Amino acid sequence: MKTIIEPFRVKMVEPIKLTTREQREKLIEAAKYNPFLLAAEDVIIDLLTDSGTSAMSSEGWAALMRGDESYAGARSWFRFRDTVKDIFGFEQVIPTHQGRAAEHILFGVMIKPGSIVANNTHFDTTRANIEFNGGEALDLPCVEAGDLDSDFPFKGNMNIAALQKVVAENGSENIPLIMVTVTNNSGGGQPVSMQNIREISRVARNAGIPFYIDACRFAENAHFIKRREAGFENTATIDIAREMFSYADGCTMSAKKDAFANIGGFLCTNDPELAHRERNILILTEGFPTYGGLAGRDLDAIAVGLREILDEHYLDYRLISTAYVVRHLLEAGIPVIAPAGGHAVYLDARRFLPHIEPLQYPGQALAVELYLEAGIRGAEIGSVMFGLDPHSGQEEPARQELLRLAIPRRVYTQSHMDYVLEAIGLVWARRDEIRGMRILQAPQYLRHFTAKFDWI
């Protein structure tokens, strides 16, 4: 069969409230033109994030009922720990309530003022947690990542030459760890090749620097390797994932992504002494080391989700359904990051709205217009998110101005995506009339979540 279907059927539904354009004009004005400040009820298709928004399976829900809520040493903990060890392969597993809690603990232990952390591209919470501890977060994406038209299959790769230079100039005393984010969320959801992971690991090991993987979308990345990297065609995706982690010394993970869970995360390492220090902070901020801020039922749901996410029929459907949206946009001549990433479609707002200056936030303007057009909610990844240096207070244009439309796992059907495509086409047709935006009020860190805007 040529038709690719969703490899699941629907057992329970959530109604969508439909709104009119007039209603949406009032709603987005009341939300100060920041989609994060809208009520979810007032959104028709919610593509704000793929994080915590997945549909769990019948097995996932059954696991919730099995949850053991004992304070210490619960059965759920052992099921969770053993699953994480089996796939990720690290000795020490530390549960946290979500990914950024793992980052907070990791960087709290490893970063000193002046420390440098290199990454292909730091996610915003990763960057903020490094900067909060006085460190510097360096993005070293590969050259191809900057060319939105390049069809290079691994645009999530790190620039190895740039990494070698940073390591040579700063040494292991100033670089407490090197990270790579799979897939590269802020860089367009693009995958990192096994070859690149091996090379980062080699640079890190030669310099005696620990190498960590930000593993949020590890299964999508592993499946991209299977489908795109020579030599992996016949390897099971779970074994590709295991090989990826075998080159690293630890990882941070948000189970809200590639574990189908609505909450949860973890931190892993092979270093027992480091884990001991991390657990001491865990007890202070998250909870006892066998639950770390999660209910027993959450640990069980994550254990089931980590197995399900590696189902290759699911992963084929996942990558193909995202590529479907990108293909139709490209056919309509609409600027979008290509080739398609795994979890999201990234409209290139700089080329969509070339008449709007970067510091008049074209990505934000596009987000607001898509909401007005059809009640679709996306997230700006551009100068709102990354333009402000929290130390100097200076604002500079970000590397890219993107509008991310993240696709929750197993939630929307192909006709929902057709609706999204039609809406983008309608906004594209009237793009010349769209104005830029200004910020009325914003905090120093992670300002995109709460900033208030108005039209220029």
Ligand code: F0G
């Ligand atoms: N790292 C990456 C690459 C992420 O995408 C996220 C979250 C985190 C770390 C933090 O995890 O949310 O569980 O604390 N990304 C979400 C997103 C919020 O919409 O992309 P968290």
